[in-house]
Amino acid sequence: MNTIQKLTEHFSKLPGIGPRQSKRFVYYLLRRDNKFIEELAELLLELKKEVMVCALCNRFFAMNSSGQKMCNICADQNRDTHMLMVVAKDIDLENVERSGVYNGLYYILGGTVAILEKNPDQKVRIKELIKTVEERSKKTGLKEIILAFSVNPEGENTMHYISEIISPLALKYSLKISALGRGLSTGTELEYPDAETIKNAFKNRA
């Protein structure tokens, strides 16, 4: 294989990219100047060097000169340490942050648990979550764990799985376990939502 073919193959590994579009990426780059391509290559090589995983929440973050081991949220003294929101992945955290509504801390589980998964503890960071909850309960007075997952079978199964495992700890430390509220989301037309959504929208009316 030549470079065009190899690069096409590598690009086709990116999420959502098929062979046609990855070929189009290569031709696009061939028409760009050297500077752009060199920058792109350099950024790729810097990526793993500069980006660390936060020791507390597992979030990816770009290290700055001070060599810190925590992401900017975990390092922020103004965040409310009584709340810990568990999410599946970085992009979920970013969307919650964008809303500006939540000022607590996060924990990135690293995935979701499929319904018939035999070894869920090897798929997601559940052991580390337990340790984090234990430590935070002792040190920072953790009061609530918010499970923030997509509303689909795998997301709901993950919440169920975490709840069961965490419940002894929750009892021990008087932690509240909650899940994001359900109801009508922006853009929903009333004639379409399923019974579960209507039920929650009715319950959460205000």
Place this chain on the structure above:
Amino acid sequence: MNTIQKLTEHFSKLPGIGPRQSKRFVYYLLRRDNKFIEELAELLLELKKEVMVCALCNRFFAMNSSGQKMCNICADQNRDTHMLMVVAKDIDLENVERSGVYNGLYYILGGTVAILEKNPDQKVRIKELIKTVEERSKKTGLKEIILAFSVNPEGENTMHYISEIISPLALKYSLKISALGRGLSTGTELEYPDAETIKNAFKNRA
């Protein structure tokens, strides 16, 4: 125009149907037997004769032999008369009913109010709603009005419009005015919802 063309034109008035599909309807009917077409014509002629508008909630309902003036929901003695849910149209009511979560009464407003609408009281049954609320407050002990509209600018504008107009009555009769709760709806993935939805999902966590 011949019958094929006239019928095509009539079918193209149906919601969501363009000229091509309405032509396809006509050819479909030409291939069906006479019985089906005659039944269809007969049902159309019966429709307006047998279907009435409920005197209480404005819902369309098929009259049975007893000649009642109320739909089966308004006539049902087991419905909770303390709650009145205001919806835009029949299909919205049906979707709420399908969820099985609500046991109160309904009021069909007959549409929504566009944001720059100059004469909203000519577009929706607001005067009749006021009268209904007044009567129900006196007679049946109405306690809550639930505004159940689609989560889009026109739906929200309609809820705002009703709230303002109803508020003196709400004060007078100590009525609670509520809106369906917002949050994650079934199928929502956490990385996509807008800030408003996340905010409500957080507020309504449980």
Place this chain on the structure above:
Amino acid sequence: MNTIQKLTEHFSKLPGIGPRQSKRFVYYLLRRDNKFIEELAELLLELKKEVMVCALCNRFFAMNSSGQKMCNICADQNRDTHMLMVVAKDIDLENVERSGVYNGLYYILGGTVAILEKNPDQKVRIKELIKTVEERSKKTGLKEIILAFSVNPEGENTMHYISEIISPLALKYSLKISALGRGLSTGTELEYPDAETIKNAFKNRA
């Protein structure tokens, strides 16, 4: 079932219409005036009375006062009787007519032949086609049969089926059997078409 439910069920038989949209049709009609609904019912009842199947090409046509048995195309003295285009259904004929490019006659086969179909002669009007070709060859000097079908496995199978059955007649009467030409169609971008389309586009270059 009441009239609303029965009518919803009837509408849901129309091609491409599900239960939700057919319900929407019923509510739309309930909001229309009686006149529209009565016209619609009347047109339905007239449909089968006024529309006949052309004795020559099987096309549906609205009969006028003169009581003719042929559609306006078959009755048109200016059409070229040397060419017969075989199509699957009325809508295909209409699209070819709309192009204004063809001035010959048509034959509507009444469907297509699925690839594993055991009794194709019971699915499409093949026997009647043979008879038509025989008669037209004798009387009007038929010279060419044009097979005009969709370019998909079932369309191609149908053309293959007709070709095989018609070939003895074609030999006997020196008829040319042709199929619509293939190539790039309007809107096609050159990077997408399959090999067969490119092959034909190259062969038919001009």
Place this chain on the structure above:
Amino acid sequence: MNTIQKLTEHFSKLPGIGPRQSKRFVYYLLRRDNKFIEELAELLLELKKEVMVCALCNRFFAMNSSGQKMCNICADQNRDTHMLMVVAKDIDLENVERSGVYNGLYYILGGTVAILEKNPDQKVRIKELIKTVEERSKKTGLKEIILAFSVNPEGENTMHYISEIISPLALKYSLKISALGRGLSTGTELEYPDAETIKNAFKNRA
């Protein structure tokens, strides 16, 4: 901006990629091992070094050790030098090659000409095309120029533009100028194509 943000911005320049998906690319890479990322960076840096533009047809090609200046098609002694197919871009050429139907040479114009374009000769390689046609006519006995462009206004405008400019040369060297044939393409259903497509499908029937 940190590395994550810079890389996200660079990826969002790729054709068809928005900010969300480019972010997803970055997180995907963060979860991959170093080896994959290093290979990707290396391939990017090799791309411009190893890929040349063919001196004859302008196609991008990966140079092999022999240091040739022509792509494998232009260098292939078995290609028919009497035909030159002009296409807009590399991906179009590749799709024609994939069909296996064409054995002549190519010329990549480098784009298409928008309908109101004032300086088309600065947008596409028309001057170089003229020179190529002139040289090929003298040296290799060029007989036909095939214009192979997408069937849309811009593609047709480009073919028109080339035809006009090339016609004196075509006259001088008795060159035939052709365009890819039009007709039904794979997957086309007969009830949909526009008049132009039907017209060509009828003309190219076979």
